[in-house]
Amino acid sequence: MSHVFPRHTRSLPPVVARGEGVYLYDTTGKAYLGGSGGAAVSCLGHGDAKVVAAMKAQLDTVAFAHTGFFTSEPAERLADRLVSLAPEGLDRVYVVAGGSEAMEAAIKLARQYHLEKGETGRVNIIARRQSYHGNTLGVLATGGNAWRRAPFAPLLIDVHHVSPCYAYRGMEPGETEEQYGARLAAELETMVQELGPETVMAFVAEPVVGATLGAVPAVPGYFRRIREICDRYGILLILDEVMCGMGRTGTLFACEQDGVAPDICAIAKGLGAGYAPIGAMLCSAGIYAAIEAGSGFFQHGHTYLGHPTSCAGACAVLERLVDDRLLDRVAPMGATLRAALVDRFGRHANVGDIRGRGLFLGLELVADRDRRTAFDPSRGIAGKLKAAAFAEGLICYPMSGTIDGQQGDHVLLAPPFILTEDHVGE
Ligand code: PLP
Numbered sequence: 406m407s408h409v410f411p412r413h414t415r416s417l418p419p420v421v422a423r424g425e426g427v428y429l430y431d432t433t434g435k436a437y438l439g440g441s442g443g444a445a446v447s448c449l450g451h452g453d454a455k456v457v458a459a460m461k462a463q464l465d466t467v468a469f470a471h472t473g474f475f476t477s478e479p480a481e482r483l484a485d486r487l488v489s490l491a492p493e494g495l496d497r498v499y500v501v502a503g504g505s506e507a508m509e510a511a512i513k514l515a516r517q518y519h520l521e522k523g524e525t526g527r528v529n530i531i532a533r534r535q536s537y538h539g540n541t542l543g544v545l546a547t548g549g550n551a552w553r554r555a556p557f558a559p560l561l562i563d564v565h566h567v568s569p570c571y572a573y574r575g576m577e578p579g580e581t582e583e584q585y586g587a588r589l590a591a592e593l594e595t596m597v598q599e600l601g602p603e604t605v606m607a608f609v610a611e612p613v614v615g616a617t618l619g620a621v622p623a624v625p626g627y628f629r630r631i632r633e634i635c636d637r638y639g640i641l642l643i644l645d646e647v648m649c650g651m652g653r654t655g656t657l658f659a660c661e662q663d664g665v666a667p668d669i670c671a672i673a674k675g676l677g678a679g680y681a682p683i684g685a686m687l688c689s690a691g692i693y694a695a696i697e698a699g700s701g702f703f704q705h706g707h708t709y710l711g712h713p714t715s716c717a718g719a720c721a722v723l724e725r726l727v728d729d730r731l732l733d734r735v736a737p738m739g740a741t742l743r744a745a746l747v748d749r750f751g752r753h754a755n756v757g758d759i760r761g762r763g764l765f766l767g768l769e770l771v772a773d774r775d776r777r778t779a780f781d782p783s784r785g786i787a788g789k790l791k792a793a794a795f796a797e798g799l800i801c802y803p804m805s806g807t808i809d810g811q812q813g814d815h816v817l818l819a820p821p822f823i824l825t826e827d828h829v830g831e
């Protein structure tokens with residue numbers, strides 16, 4: 406009998422034995438094609454020699470040193486590299502152990518920034534419905550996914566939610582993308598005014614919504630309008646690139662394609678590519694300066710901050726993405742995969758939408774394609790699809806629509822960047 410506490414207690418998963426390229430193998434020898442990189446993690450595939458060597462070398466040097474006492478060469482190198490590659494203005498890097506930690510740090514930094522500046526009344530966070538920012542209580546409250554929040558609702562802080570930018574379901578007949586983006590931005594501005602601008606500390610969003618909507622980018626111009634509103638009212642823009650960042654959409658940071666830079670950005674998943682549990686929060690020089698000029702202390706820490714072995718791995722991941730130009734494969738391979746999906750499923754009666762950017766693609770599953778009717782959530786379509794695909798040896802990432810009935814089931818695809826046309830065919 407196993408003593409592991411599995412996530413699904415009624416269906417025990419197979420035991421993984423090894424990984425090679427885009428495949429995982431279980432102990433019976435069965436191969437699984439990694440169509441979603443786990444949950445958009447394995448951007449390099451398995452067994453990347455450069456990353457493995459970098460981490461081994463670091464383990465031989467110093468595996469861990471607490472940031473209460475030391476910084477480390479790999480942490481310094483990682484911060485320098487990330488800042489050199491990040492959108493304009495992001496200047497400091499706070500290295501944590503995963504995505505929820507990075508987002509939790511982002512929210513707390515936003516609050517502390519306003520406090521240090523004497524704007525103590527800025528307590529309100531505005532985020533978007535059907536978003537996911539992590540599983541710890543602060544960021545679970547920030548996320549707007551009804552199903553994930555439901556069991557813990559009594560424990561969650563109040564966060565205000567506006568509509569997501571979800572053209573397939575949100576755009577009204579006759580409305581242009583520009584008008585839709587402007588309408589959503591106006592909704593945010595109205596909420597800011599209702600709450601009182603001096604009470605709002607941050608607006609939080611994923612540039613391309615991952616787990617909860619299935620690779621949904623914003624319409625052109627949306628984020629530029631959001632940036633303007635944040636600037637107008639002194640509100641910090643926090644972008645959650647935990648899933649869509651690190652090259653997944655074809656640029657290292659997804660927001661580059663929206664033409665905006667955030668005040669704070671969270672990354673994780675692809676940063677460690679599955680080789681190390683790591684995430685990072687990047688913030689502007691101005692935010693850092695406010696802390697430095699104020700208390701001089703960011704009141705938030707975790708034991709594994711700046712973990713040297715994880716940082717060495719992440720530095721090697723960036724070398725693979727940028728210096729070895731794996732990032733350059735994302736847009737063309739994404740276009741190939743999308744074309745294959747459109748060819749195979751574009752006219753399928755139960756596929757309502759195929760969308761995404763780069764190697765971050767989503768299919769929305771519908772009961773009625775013409776009316777865009779979602780499947781009844783009680784049918785558990787996503788779960789059945791996940792099980793059927795897994796049985797065939799394909800790992801993909803389906804999710805059920807939420808209980809608020811405003812979205813359908815979807816399948817998320819986020820394969821490693823080493824994907825070839827043969828894998829697409831498979
Ligand atoms: N933010 C986004 C957009 C995510 O997709 C996720 C995880 O799926 C998280 C935050 C949380 O990251 P982690 O699971 O590493 O804590």
